[in-house]
Amino acid sequence: MKQKITIKTIAKELGVSTSTVSKALKDSHEISKETKDKIQAYANLYNYKPNSLALQLRNQKTKVIGVILPKIVHHFFSTVIMGIEEGAIEKGYHIMVCFSNESYAKEVETLKVLSNGSVDGLIVSIANETLKNKDFKHFTDLVSEEIPLVLFDRVVDDILCDKVVVDDVGAGYKATKHLLDNGRKRIALITTPKHVNVGTLRRQGYEKALIEEYIKTDKNLIVEIDENSDVRKQIEFVFNQEIDGVFAVNEIYAANAMRIAKEKGLNVPKDFSVIGFTDGLISEYSSPSITTIAQHGFTMGKQAVELLIERIEKETEVYSPKKIVISSNLKLRESTKPSS
Template sequence: MKKTTLKDIAKALNVSVSTVSKALHDIPEISEETRVLIQNYAKEKNYRPNYNALSLKNKRSKSIGVIIPNMLNYFYMQVLQGIEKEAASHGYRIMTTISNESYQKEVEIIDMLSTGSIDGFLLAISKETEENGAFSHFTDSVKFGFPIVMFDRVSEHVDCDKIITDDLNACADAVSYLVKQGCKRIAFVSPLKSLSIGRLRFEGYKKGLEQNNLPLDSNLVINTNEADYKQYDKMIKPLFDHEIDGLISTNESSALSAMKLAKENGYKIPENLAVISFANGILARNSHPRLTCVSQHGEIMGAVAAKKLIDKLEKRDDAKSYTTEFIETDIVVRDSTR
C-alpha cells in the first residue's frame, strides 16, 4: 500500500503543501477549521507524522538525519565519525540512513524523517539522484522547514550549505606530484563519471596536464560509470595497450585493480609506474605496495558539516544565506610512488 505523503494530502484537500505541513506541526498561521480538516484527513489516510513532534518554530527534537550513499565506502564512515562527535558535543543525536545509491530510497528517507523526527539533514547525494537530475525532494525539505547541509556529493541546483573538498585542484596537484616524480605519460582512471566529484576530478586531471605542458591523450583515460568493482579489471585492461608511467584513480578499488593489472603486464610499482588514488582508507594502507593517496579528511568534513547545520538550527547563521566551504586535501605518500 502506497504511503500517504504531504503532497497527497495537499492535492486531496486543494491546499498547498506548506499549509499541510503547518497544520500537522500546529503552526498558528492557518485557521482552526483548516488545521482540523487536514489533521483529520491525515489520520484517516494513516499518514504518520509524530503528533507529539516539537513545533517547527519554537522547539526542536535535537536530532539530525544523516543520509549516506553506501555503507561500504570507508570515507563515509570517517565522515560519520566526525558528524557524531560534533553533534554529540552540542547535545544532538544523529539518525543515520543509507540510500544505497537509490533515488527512490532517498525520497522515502526524506519523507519518513520529515515528520518531526529530525530538525535537519546532512547528506551526500545518491548516484541515481545525480544521474536523474531530480532534486525536488531536497528543495521541498528546505521549503518545509528542514534545512540541509550537503557534503562530498553536492548539487548546484539545491540552495543549501555545502561542505566539499576542492576535487579539481586536488587532482591537478596529484598530476603535478607525479610529474615531479618524473612521470610524463599519466593515465586517469575513474568509475565516477556521472558524479560531481568524478567530473571535477577529471577536470583537475586535465588542468594538471595543461599546467605541466603535457598533452591530453584519450588512450590514457578510462572515465566511466561502472559501479561494480568486480568489473574494474575489464574496464581498466585496455589502458595497458599503451605506455604509461603514472596513474591517478578517483577511488581506491579501481587503483588496486590497476596495480594488479600493471604487475600482470610486467610493470614494477613504483619503479615503472607510480600510482595515486583518492580517499585514504583501509584498502590503501593494507595494499601491496601501500597506496599513495589524496586524503580528503572525512572526519573533518563531517564535523564541519554538522557544525554548519547546528549553527543554522540554533539561528547563529542566516537561514536564507548559503555558503560552500572547502576542506583542504593533502597527499599521503606511501610505497606506490617513488
C-alpha cells in the same frame, strides 16, 4: 515493555499535582524544600526518566539529525559518520542514519520520512542515481520547507543550502602534478562517469596539471568506470595503451590498477606510479602501499554537523548558504617513490 514511571504516577502517589512534580524535579524555587526532597527521592528510587517524546513534542524539536549516505561499507563515508556523530554529541544531538544505497527512489522515500518532524535537520551526500537523473525536487522541496540541510561531498549547486566539499579540482591537480614531478609522462586517469561531479572535478585538476606541462590530454588514457559491469576489465583496458602511471579517483580503482600493473610485470614504483583517492586501509596495507589524496572525512563530517546545528539554532530569518571547502593533501607512500 514494562510500564514506565511518569510524572503523573509520582503526582498521584505523593498526592501532589503534576506541575508540582515537574517543578520539583527542576529544582524550582517555587517548591518548598521538603516537597522537593520528597519528590526527588521518589523519582530517584523508581528511576524516573522524563519521556523524551513528550519533551520533543512540546519543545518542537528533537535534537536529532538525520544523515543519509549512499553507502556505509566504505572508508570515506564511515569516517564522515564518525565526525558527524562526534560533533553532534558535543552539541547534545543524536544522529539517525539511513542509506540510499545509491538509489534515487530510496533517497526520495527516506527524505520524505525523515522530514515529517523526526529530525531537526539533515546531512546528505547524494546518491549516484540521483546525480545521473538530475532530479533534485525532493531536495529543493526540503529547502522551501525551510528544513535545515547540509550537503557534503556529492553536492549540486542548484540546491540552495549549506555545503561541505573537498577541493576536488585542487586535489586532482596535486595528484597529477606529483606524478609529473616523478617524471611520468603518460598518466592514465581512472574516474567515474561524468554525472558524478566529484569525478568530473578531479578530472579538471588532472587536465589542468597536464596542460601546465604542455601535455595534451589523451582520451584513450581516460576510463570512466561503470560500476554495474566488471570494474577490473574496464581498468585493464587502459593498460592496452603505453602508460607509466595512473591516477585513480578512489582507492579501489587504485588498488585494482596496481594489481594489474604488477601482473603485467611492471615494477611499482620503479617503472610505474600509482596514486589514489580516499586514504583508507587498502592504500595503507597493500604492497607497495599506495600514495593517496587524504580527504579528511572526519573533518568534513564535523564541519557539516557544526554548520547544520548553527543553522538549526540560529533564528535569523535571512540566511545565505555557505560552502566550506576542505583542502585535501597528498599522503606520500611507496607507490610513488621517485623513480631514480
